[in-house]
Amino acid sequence: xxxxxxxxxxxxxxxxxxxxxxxxxxxxxxxxxxxxxxxxxxxxxxxxxxxxxxxxxxxxxxxxxxxxxxxxxxxxxxxxxxxxxxxxxxxxxxxxxxxxxxxxxxxxxxxxxxxxxxxxxxxxxxxxxxxxxxxxxxxxxxxxxxxxxxxxxxxxxxxxxxxxxxxxxxxxxxxxxxxxxxxxxxxxxxxxxxxxxxxxxxxxxxxxxxxxxxxxxxxxxxxxxxxxxxxxxxxxxxxxxx
Amino acid sequence: xxxxxxxxxxxxxxxxxxxxxxxxxxxxxxxxxxxxxxxxxxxxxxxxxxxxxxxxxxxxxxxxxxxxxxxxxxxxxxxxxxxxxxxxxxxxxxxxxxxxxxxxxxxxxxxxxxxxxxxxxxxxxxxxxxxxxxxxxxxxxxxxxxxxxxxxxxxxxxxxxxxxxxxxxxxxxxxxxxxxxxxxxxxxxxxxxxxxxxxxxxxxxxxxxxxxxxxxxx
Numbered sequence: 363x364x365x366x367x368x369x370x371x372x373x374x375x376x377x378x379x380x381x382x383x384x385x386x387x388x389x390x391x392x393x394x395x396x397x398x399x400x401x402x403x404x405x406x407x408x409x410x411x412x413x414x415x416x417x418x419x420x421x422x423x424x425x426x427x428x429x430x431x432x433x434x435x436x437x438x439x440x441x442x443x444x445x446x447x448x449x450x451x452x453x454x455x456x457x458x459x460x461x462x463x464x465x466x467x468x469x470x471x472x473x474x475x476x477x478x479x480x481x482x483x484x485x486x487x488x489x490x491x492x493x494x495x496x497x498x499x500x501x502x503x504x505x506x507x508x509x510x511x512x513x514x515x516x517x518x519x520x521x522x523x524x525x526x527x528x529x530x531x532x533x534x535x536x537x538x539x540x541x542x543x544x545x546x547x548x549x550x551x552x553x554x555x556x557x558x559x560x561x562x563x564x565x566x567x568x569x570x571x572x573x574x575x576x577x578x579x580x581x582x583x584x585x586x587x588x589x590x591x592x593x594x595x596x597x598x599x600x601x602x603x604x
Numbered sequence: 605x606x607x608x609x610x611x612x613x614x615x616x617x618x619x620x621x622x623x624x625x626x627x628x629x630x631x632x633x634x635x636x637x638x639x640x641x642x643x644x645x646x647x648x649x650x651x652x653x654x655x656x657x658x659x660x661x662x663x664x665x666x667x668x669x670x671x672x673x674x675x676x677x678x679x680x681x682x683x684x685x686x687x688x689x690x691x692x693x694x695x696x697x698x699x700x701x702x703x704x705x706x707x708x709x710x711x712x713x714x715x716x717x718x719x720x721x722x723x724x725x726x727x728x729x730x731x732x733x734x735x736x737x738x739x740x741x742x743x744x745x746x747x748x749x750x751x752x753x754x755x756x757x758x759x760x761x762x763x764x765x766x767x768x769x770x771x772x773x774x775x776x777x778x779x780x781x782x783x784x785x786x787x788x789x790x791x792x793x794x795x796x797x798x799x800x801x802x803x804x805x806x807x808x809x810x811x812x813x814x815x816x817x818x819x820x821x822x
Contacts (some may be wrong), residue, residue, distance in 0.1 A: 497769040517819040529770040536773040
């Protein structure tokens with residue numbers, strides 16, 4: 363028994379069908395707890411007032427926007443090396459989810475920045491690199507859409523994902539060059555003394571877990587859809603041949 | 605290799621719109637920006653590095669879809685694939701030919717446009733040097749993008765979307781070199797980063813581009 367057994371689409375469908383109800387339930391439970399706790403049961407921040415609550419959406423989505431790309435990178439590598447179709451389809455399924463998280467992170471950041479920084483948008487290193495990440499997602503999705511043959515599309519998008527990762531990291535450090543920027547540094551690290559206060563931290567962790575589960579659930583669902591679409595296309599092709 | 609290089613050069617020079625297009629676009633950008641923002645010399649001097657680099661980048665982008673232009677349709681690409689020259693070499697040669705007709709031409713034309721945009725004299729040398737070091741990266745990254753979209757009928761917009769985010773580091777460091785050079789600051793760090801990106805892209809991206817072309821020919 364190894365993890366590669368789930369590369370078999372039939373096996374994957376069985377397994378994902380079994381865990382989907384659980385992951386949906388856990389996602390709803392964690393998100394509901396975290397968001398209600400964060401939005402209604404925490405005190406206002408001394409200086410930011412009520413706007414601090416946007417952190418419960420902003421931080422988890424921003425984290426998952428990056429992690430989604432990393433997951434796509436791993437899935438692309440598995441596809442290129444071992445040629446498991448489920449892997450390529452999972453990468454394809456994750457891209458729109460990651461794009462959505464990126465846009466949500468940018469939008470919530472803008473909404474928070476307006477009252478606190480006094481501006482919707484600045485060309486701060488973190489903001490700029492997120493905008494570039496957004497472009498990478500768009501290009502990746504557009505390339506999947508543009509190519510008709512599924513295997514060709516899977517190969518080319520996998521190569522794009524690998525090269526794009528290198529350039530995304532490069533851009534992240536290139537924009538650092540301008541200035542430190544307005545965006546605050548990391549305040550959740552485990553190895554630092556000064557972090558965000560516990561009152562805000564505890565619901566935030568629940569929210570982060572909730573968003574991780576949300577991502578897993580959505581990717582599983584979308585991968586199942588992709589597999590079914592692939593099967594449907596194969597059936598239609600067979601019918602036309604007969 | 606040499607024959608392919610000369611063929612691509614000849615095509616670019618003789619077939620209309622290859623050689624002149626990028627250069628004319630670069631010129632247009634440099635002429636239109638002062639008309640748009642007004643003739644204030646101080647303002648122009650401030651934005652000149654960025655405008656020139658953005659202009660060079662867009663001029664490069666504009667001519668990218670010609671790199672493999674008709675090759676997949678008339679069978680040239682199949683012939684090249686079966687020739688003894690490895691696909692990596694083909695991509696590198698095509699990128700080099702593209703660089704000569706765009707990057708090199710832009711580099712030579714840039715000082716004139718720098719004068720038009722009131723770039724400080726101290727920045728002129730850095731402008732030429734940064735373009736010389738940076739534009740090969742633009743051509744090679746573009747070759748990778750063109751290789752990804754080689755089989756597509758209307759890949760133009762997609763090509764731009766794929767390539768533009770990858771141009772960001774080059775643009776930032778290139779413009780930074782010129783900006784610092786024009787103000788008389790130390791340029792060593794951005795210059796080294798720019799050269800490093802170009803060296804890395806030239807060394808590695810032909811392999812990725814060749815892999816993409818092989819997939820497309822399959």
